[in-house]
Amino acid sequence: xxxxxxxxxDGNKHQVELPLGATIMEGAVQNDIKGIIAECGGSCMCATCxxxxxxxxxDKLPEMEEEEDEMLEGAVAPRTERSRLGCQVRIxxxxxxxxxxxxxxx
Amino acid sequence: MLLxxxxxxxxxxxxxxxxxxxxxxxxxxxxxxxxxxxxxxxxGSICIFSExxxxxxxxxxxxxxxxxxxxxxxxxxxxxxxWYENNQVELKLGELVEKVDVPQxxxxxxxxxxxxxxxVFATGAYNRELPIPIKGTDQPLxxxxxxxxxxxxxxxxxxxxxxxxxxxxxxxxxxxxAYAAKSGKKVTVVEYQPxxxxxxxxxxxxxxxxxxxxxxxxxxxxxxxxxxxxxxSKWLASLSTGETVTADQVIVGIGVLPSQVLAxxxxxxxxxxxxxxxxxxxxxxxxxxxxxxxxxxNPFAKGQMVRLESVQNAVDQAxxxxxxxxxxxxxxxxxxxxxxxxxxxxxxxxxxxxxxxQLLVRGDVEGxxxxxxxxxxxxxxxxxxxxxxxxxxxxxxxxQASYTPxxxxxxxxxIKLNEC
Numbered sequence: 001x002x003x004x005x006x007x008x009x010d011g012n013k014h015q016v017e018l019p020l021g022a023t024i025m026e027g028a029v030q031n032d033i034k035g036i037i038a039e040c041g042g043s044c045m046c047a048t049c050x051x052x053x054x055x056x057x058x059d060k061l062p063e064m065e066e067e068e069d070e071m072l073e074g075a076v077a078p079r080t081e082r083s084r085l086g087c088q089v090r091i092x093x094x095x096x097x098x099x100x101x102x103x104x105x106x
Numbered sequence: 107m108l109l110x111x112x113x114x115x116x117x118x119x120x121x122x123x124x125x126x127x128x129x130x131x132x133x134x135x136x137x138x139x140x141x142x143x144x145x146x147x148x149x150g151s152i153c154i155f156s157e158x159x160x161x162x163x164x165x166x167x168x169x170x171x172x173x174x175x176x177x178x179x180x181x182x183x184x185x186x187x188x189w190y191e192n193n194q195v196e197l198k199l200g201e202l203v204e205k206v207d208v209p210q211x212x213x214x215x216x217x218x219x220x221x222x223x224x225x226v227f228a229t230g231a232y233n234r235e236l237p238i239p240i241k242g243t244d245q246p247l248x249x250x251x252x253x254x255x256x257x258x259x260x261x262x263x264x265x266x267x268x269x270x271x272x273x274x275x276x277x278x279x280x281x282x283x284a285y286a287a288k289s290g291k292k293v294t295v296v297e298y299q300p301x302x303x304x305x306x307x308x309x310x311x312x313x314x315x316x317x318x319x320x321x322x323x324x325x326x327x328x329x330x331x332x333x334x335x336x337x338x339s340k341w342l343a344s345l346s347t348g349e350t351v352t353a354d355q356v357i358v359g360i361g362v363l364p365s366q367v368l369a370x371x372x373x374x375x376x377x378x379x380x381x382x383x384x385x386x387x388x389x390x391x392x393x394x395x396x397x398x399x400x401x402x403x404n405p406f407a408k409g410q411m412v413r414l415e416s417v418q419n420a421v422d423q424a425x426x427x428x429x430x431x432x433x434x435x436x437x438x439x440x441x442x443x444x445x446x447x448x449x450x451x452x453x454x455x456x457x458x459x460x461x462x463x464q465l466l467v468r469g470d471v472e473g474x475x476x477x478x479x480x481x482x483x484x485x486x487x488x489x490x491x492x493x494x495x496x497x498x499x500x501x502x503x504x505x506q507a508s509y510t511p512x513x514x515x516x517x518x519x520x521i522k523l524n525e526c
Contacts, residue, residue: 022180022181023181026180026181029184029185030180030183030185030186030189031186032185032186032188032189032192032193039417039418039421040166040417040445041164041166041167041182041417042167042171042177042181043166043167043170043171043445043447043452044452044495045445045452045454045495047495047499067452067493067495070494070495070496071495071496071499073496073499074495074496074498074499074500
């Protein structure tokens with residue numbers, strides 16, 4: 001299973017293995033990673049699973065749909081070119097070793 | 107001068123952080139209450155009773171992603187088992203609370219009697235049942251729990267099940283109708299009110315959704331009641347118009363009622379829900395009610411007593427009572443928001459539009475990408491957005507801050523929303 005490192009909203013690192021097909025949001029919630037709220041449960045409705053993806057993995061991510069793009073505009077923490085919604089990124093083998101940073105505010 | 111002791115007359119082992127909390131219900135409200143108590147540093151015991159034997163899961167996907175198979179069991183669980191262990195949140199699943207004794211501060215459950223310092227009703231709501239004669243060996247289907255959803259999916263996915271009758275044109279009924287229609291079934295929806303989702307939507311949005319359902323072949327019968335249901339080889343429904351509808355499966359979604367019997371029997375004040383004040387505290391001190399079961403004064407309904415059935419309401423009320431229990435009295439003051447997903451239409455609602463006297467539509471209605479802004483006495487009270495998530499998030503910020511945008515700018519699509 002691909003290995004993912006989360007850096008939570010307090011700056012602590014957590015290395016976890018996630019099953020293929022799980023989302024970054026689900027992995028964070030199931031592993032009790034601080035800072036991911038995911039109020040809507042993964043429906044791309046609330047922008048509370050905002051995270052920053054390590055730069056070297058950006059081109060390995062599934063492409064961003066228009067609604068995710070719009071939701072990110074309304075996210076509480078500043079949006080950068082590394083911003084994604086955790087619920088919209090599914091884990092694939094290409095993402096093995098990925099580092100995901102979680103902002104302090106959602 | 108001598109300062110008074112920090113906790114006069116309270117023995118040291120009973121400071122708030124060490125007390126015991128019992129939560130009844132393991133939906134969004136109950137689980138969030140436990141999580142927020144721990145985040146606030148609460149050190150006492152937390153025990154959650156749930157009638158549902160399944161490991162605590164989220165209910166909104168049951169009529170959406172879980173039904174259409176895009177979300178699995180694992181992805182709708184609130185937390186992992188280790189989270190409950192690590193945070194010392196005890197789960198009593200499949201266990202019925204039979205009685206709450208307010209003076210003794212105990213709950214009586216199947217496995218025994220448990221003492222509490224604080225009690226939280228997060229009991230949710232149960233389905234309103236069809237008040238008509240039903241003759242048949244089977245029963246029409248309802249949706250509330252994961253077991254119901256599993257059963258419903260299995261029933262709908264059978265190949266010889268082609269004709270589906272949905273009774274009730276509210277969120278749940280229509281989400282199920284959308285799934286069935288997309289799966290190629292022949293769907294009829296019967297709604298007693300003259301239009302879809304009448305309780306929460308204005309006519310133009312009801313019509314927008316109606317047109318979408320019709321485009322997928324759904325036969326909508328509005329302003330029509332069902333008088334009786336008879337099952338022979340198929341179901342036969344007699345309508346108030348004198349017509350009949352036949353179906354292989356009948357699904358009922360005609361609203362919910364607050365689960366308040368336990369509170370009522372304990373002498374706690376209830377009407378359309380368990381009555382609470384702005385701190386979500388019931389008529390009994392130290393006993394709270396949150397989520398779908400709580401009839402609360404809502405600042406976004408001008409302080410009127412309302413009961414809201416939504417994730418937002420459950421989660422935000424849970425956060426408020428967790429702070430209050432931890433010694434920081436916190437009133438509930440968050441913009442209500444809701445969502446539904448039918449076909450390609452993602453509707454997000456911010457605020458409560460009831461009683462609006464003016465509305466403004468912005469965006470591309472034909473392209474299914476627009477928002478409706480509602481005003482009352484020239485103040486923005488609510489915004490419904492279809493496939494416009496950025497509008498929705500902006501609306502929540504505006505309504506929370508009691509801000510009303512400039513109407514002329516708002517009416518001009520070329521001006522950015524955050525510049526209105």
